[in-house]
Amino acid sequence: MTAERSAAWKIAADLPDPELPVVTIADLGILRDVTEDDQGRVHVQITPTYSGCPAMETISTDLVDALTSAGYQHVDVEFVLAPAWTTDWMTEEAKGKLAAYGVAPPGPVGGPIALELSVRCPQCGSLDTRESSRFGSTACKSLWVCRACREPFDHFKAH
Template structure:
């Protein structure tokens, strides 16, 4: 005969695994407040999700910038999404190491950026130490999201958010934003 205590452990583990999947699904579907066509999963902001099987969930997110003004809204949206999914206790933690990089954006995210008129980032700059500081704009490999041309001129290093720059395509003359590589 199996004791009640031992028989309850597998049920608790199954419930926790099911809750983790449900919590991840709810958190992954939350959209970014500055790029609402993308989910936190698309952007690579969502890092880890855990659930205890008793109605509690913990979500770890990494902001795109350490001072990202949208992080408060993201935290509130994740909390709301998990509570609407049936979690009574939700904790949203910030994970800064390793830092977020545009390399974390999924292929789906890159495709959606282009479909919404934003040139997706190329590979993030890498080196054996800190990213070198340059006082001039970086030369970026980009394509116009409207016509596909790789001929564009920078109009402003600063777009609607800190993570985007403004360009004008010299082939079709249309303006567009480019997500900066970091």
Template sequence: MYDTVAAVVDPELRIVTIDDLGILRDVTVDGSHVTVTITPTYSGCPAMDVIRADIRHALGAAGYDDVEVVTALRPAWSTDWISSAGRDKLAEAGISPPGPSRGPVALTVRVRCPRCGSPETEELSRFGSTACKALWRCRSCEEPFDHVKAL
């Protein structure tokens, strides 16, 4: 059951699942009723309606029609919840994953280029292709790339 929901792909970052991103918190079964608990990457995330629908669709295809999707806002999602597999998938797709936080205020000293690994990068725009990403450029290979914002 958990594996069915864990395989749901994030609609904005199609190369990772909701489990990879740490959005999926829990799946419980009570008879024929399934409750799935998710946490958005941030409270205004526009992808949450699509994620809820995709969860219901995946469970419906597995024979479960009585599905409740609960949104838990506490504790707030953190980039620390991204799995190591999720970080690897993001990097392989050319998206710089955030580093782990080291206290209450996460500070990124250097963002490494996901293509060449150079730390010689610069932020071009705090706003990237989605609200949870920023646009960066590598000064070494000159390639632009998305960087998942540390939250």
């Protein structure tokens, strides 16, 4: 990896998610690859959290803006749909940041299908919660309510 590629990767990796600004696109596992040729052209690959995610156009624009502002002459962003993104690509740091922000992080994916009876409230820690709506502030999250502290919160769906 060249010093230039490392710099381009760091710029891309540090880009905050527009819907969840406490985590970066690298934290979420959306950033797949950043390559650069000897003429300063940068190619970035990103994967949406789900097909049709409205944030992808904003992320693409933000990547181009950040990299061209850093002096890269030509930046293109490619949406990579396979393999499909999974919440297993999120870093443990991202899950901690989400919880601190008030969004219940997803559990692990794979293996036996987990029956999710409750989600721990990111406000008070109670498991006395209920799903209010299958869709929260975005389609990749569901809306839950804590019976203990009565606060609503988003839960990032595991997939």
